[in-house]
Amino acid sequence: MREYVVTMLTGGELTSFRRQLLAWFRQFQRDLPWRRRKDPYAIWLSEIMLQQTRVAAVIPYYERFLARFPDVRALAEAPQEEVLRLWSGLGYYSRARNLQKAAQQIVALHSGEFPQDEESILALPGIGSYTGAAILSIAFGAKHAVLDGNVARVLARLGTIRGDLRESRRWQSLQRTAGDLLDPQSPGAWNQAMMELGAMVCTPRAPQCRVCPAAKFCRARQSGDPESFPEKRKKPEAVQIVLAAAVLHTPRGQTLLLSPPGKKTETKPAADDIATLVSRLWHFPTVAIRKDALAELRNFLAGVLSLKNGTFHLQPLAKVRHAVTYRNVTVLSFRIAVAKIPHIRGAKSIRLEDFAKVPVSNLTRKIARAALQKTEAAEQQ
Ligand code: SF4
Incomplete structure (x- = not known):
């Protein structure tokens, strides 16, 4: 399978392809904040943030994060809670935890200087072959080709x-092909050009072949149906999950958040594992529902908060829906009026309006929003 691309582009054709793609990139690349910097820390941060996340969503997070943690040392020394707070809303929080762990490792093992050799870079938590190749090529000009979903689609076409x-095996073959095509004179620009082509021109749907700098070399375009490459992957069927969450509410507007659940065990957590669903961040008292939301939430509250049945009223809030990887989550959330927040070890009492000051997942944020809307509506009556 490797031979397809390699035999098609050799000698003069390969030179011409490289020249055209790089010229196109120089002229049409987007002006993105991380493209204005060449230091490995900034490149690394942008690559981690961009994993599974759209460019437009990343930009404000990237700028805030860099302003607060301008270098490896600042990130290594920061309280983890603050790192997570600045990541709050971006999702996939293990990225932030690994980023800080890696920064601490760089300080401990490399005197705070980003390592320049592949082995040391790949030994850092959260850095795989894609991110390693991006840092090596863009920050250090090393000949490492990146392969992500965008690049793979371009190669497949x-x-x-x-x-x-x-x-x-196919992915490994694509990785070798990406390496064969890499421009040895400008590996960093080349990698970015390939990714930009996949993101802006050779898009999953409706690729813009008429303006594509690779059109002359593309078999999929010649086939007349470029969109049929690559073949669609079968998506795993979504699992439906129902949770119930309690939003305690005092007359002074305070609510209760439970502390971030501990580390995952070695075994794979269940699909409705609460710790996973709240991204191991601060969260409302929440329970996975099997049959009867009200009864199961009441039992849970009696156990965790010592709120005895019959002593509180569950006022339903708007349903919250949340999709995460293969899970479709519905949260039945309830507001519970209490005179004061019960004292629970490790829990936090905060004002609902102050959610931005605490690292919470998007799921928790949605529940807070539903509770705030209810409170505002009650105040307007
Ligand atoms: S010609 Fe079309 S299918 Fe081929 S690489 Fe360009 S945009 Fe993609």
Whole structure:
């Protein structure tokens, strides 16, 4: 399968392809904040933030994060809670935890200087072959080709490669092909150009072949149906999960958040594992529902908060819906009026309006928003 792309682009054709793609990139690349910097810390941060996340969503987070943690040392020394707070809303919080762990490792093992060799970079938590290649090529000019979903799609179309691109052997073959195409004179610009082509022109749907700098070399375009490459992957069926959450509310507007659940165990957590669903961050008292939301939430509150049945009223809030990977989560949340917040070890009492000051997941944020809307509506009556 490798031969498709490699044999198509050799010698003069390969030179011409590289020249055209790089010229296109120089002229049409987007002005993105991380492209204005060449230091490995900034490149690394942008690559981690961009994983599974859209560019437009990343930009404000990236700028805030860099302003607060301008270098590896500042990140290594910060309280983890603050790192997570600045990441709050971006999702996939293990990225932030690993980022800080890696910064601490760089300080401890490399005197705070970002390592420049592949082995040391790949030994850092959260850095895999894609991120490692991006840092090595963009920050240090090393000849490492990146392969992500965008680049893989471009390669599949250039060479009309069929089958599941993520299948291990096929992916390795694509990685070698990406390496063969890499421009040895400008590996950093080349990698960015390939990714930009996939993001802006050779998009999953309706690729813009008419303005594509690779059009002359592309087999999928010649086939007349470029969109049929790569073949669609079968998505796993979504699992439906129902949770119930309690939003305590005092007359002074205070509510209760439970502390971030501890580390995951070695075994894979269940699909409705609360710690996973709240991204191991501060969260409302929440329970996974099997049959009867009210009864199960009441039991849970009696156990965790010592709120005895019959001593409180559950006032329903708007349903919250949240999709995370293969899970469709519905949260039945309830407001509970209490005179004061019960004292629970490790829990936090905060004002609902102060959610931005605490690291919470998007799921928790949605529940807080539903509670705030209810409070505002009650105050307007
Ligand atoms: S010609 Fe079309 S299908 Fe081929 S790489 Fe360009 S945009 Fe993608």
